[in-house]
Amino acid sequence: GQQVMQIPQYQHVQEGEDFTTYCNSSTTLSNIQWYKQRPGGHPVFLIQLVKSGEVKKQKRLTFQFGEAKKNSSLHITATQTTDVGTYFCAVSWSSSNTGKLIFGQGTTLQVKP
Amino acid sequence: DAGVIQSPRHEVTEMGQEVTLRCKPISGHNSLFWYRQTMMRGLELLIYFNNNVPIDDSGMPEDRFSAKMPNASFSTLKIQPSEPRDSAVYFCASTSGNTLSPLHFGNGTRLTVT
Numbered sequence: 001g002q003q004v005m006q007i008p009q010y011q012h013v014q015e016g017e018d019f020t021t022y023c024n025s026s027t028t029l030s031n032i033q034w035y036k037q038r039p040g041g042h043p044v045f046l047i048q049l050v051k052s053g054e055v056k057k058q059k060r061l062t063f064q065f066g067e068a069k070k071n072s073s074l075h076i077t078a079t080q081t082t083d084v085g086t087y088f089c090a091v092s093w094s095s096s097n098t099g100k101l102i103f104g105q106g107t108t109l110q111v112k113p
Numbered sequence: 114d115a116g117v118i119q120s121p122r123h124e125v126t127e128m129g130q131e132v133t134l135r136c137k138p139i140s141g142h143n144s145l146f147w148y149r150q151t152m153m154r155g156l157e158l159l160i161y162f163n164n165n166v167p168i169d170d171s172g173m174p175e176d177r178f179s180a181k182m183p184n185a186s187f188s189t190l191k192i193q194p195s196e197p198r199d200s201a202v203y204f205c206a207s208t209s210g211n212t213l214s215p216l217h218f219g220n221g222t223r224l225t226v227t
Contacts, residue, residue, distance in 0.1 A: 031213060033215060033216075035216075041206060041220075042218040042219065042220055042221055043156070043206075043216070043218050045206070045215035045216065045217070048213065048215065050213065088156065090216070093186070100158070100161060100169060101146075101158070101184070101216060102158060103148075103155065103156040103158070104155075105155045106155055106156070
């Protein structure tokens with residue numbers, strides 16, 4: 001079946017270092033969304049990518065969608081302790097109007113002050 | 114906007130008991146999703162509804178799990194009988210029903226089955 005792989009599972013960084021998480025699919029995606037879940041919280045929507053090669057930025061966060069629409073990345077520049085949490089990609093393989101999203105396993109980010 | 118409302122926040126029950134989790138989606142949203150989160154399996158999609166109709170229940174683990182959406186403002190997820198391996202955080206999420214729309218999650222129900 002269709003699956004999405006997200007790596008790494010965990011990442012520990014020193015405050016100020018950069019962080020990147022990757023999301024990969026074996027088949028072409030329709031769109032991809034990124035979510036952040038703080039410890040003890042619920043996933044919160046960050047951004048959506050739809051177009052091949054798309055790049056979007058939110059302050060220190062940069063999101064990319066691969067040219068083949070099979071992979072995506074989230075990069076955080078100069079991490080801060082407020083970036084702590086688990087980052088999930090959520091993907092759809094179909095452009096049909098049903099809204100079904102499958103989540104990756106998530107990357108848990110720890111930031112040491 | 115009250116957001117997605119789930120109840121209860123915490124549920125502790127004994128193996129064999131029936132458990133009912135409740136969800137009120139955001140008003141105007143026509144798609145509702147039930148996810149289960151565990152350390153081992155991450156966020157699993159259990160079932161989702163579109164316009165109150167179950168569209169895909171392939172993620173429901175077994176017949177002990179059932180979900181209903183009797184109207185646009187209410188859904189339930191029932192486990193009967195419950196087992197210790199059902200212990201997890203269960204999230205409800207709603208959206209406007211398009212894959213281009215973000216999911217809005219509730220605060221979740223933390224279920225512990227002893």
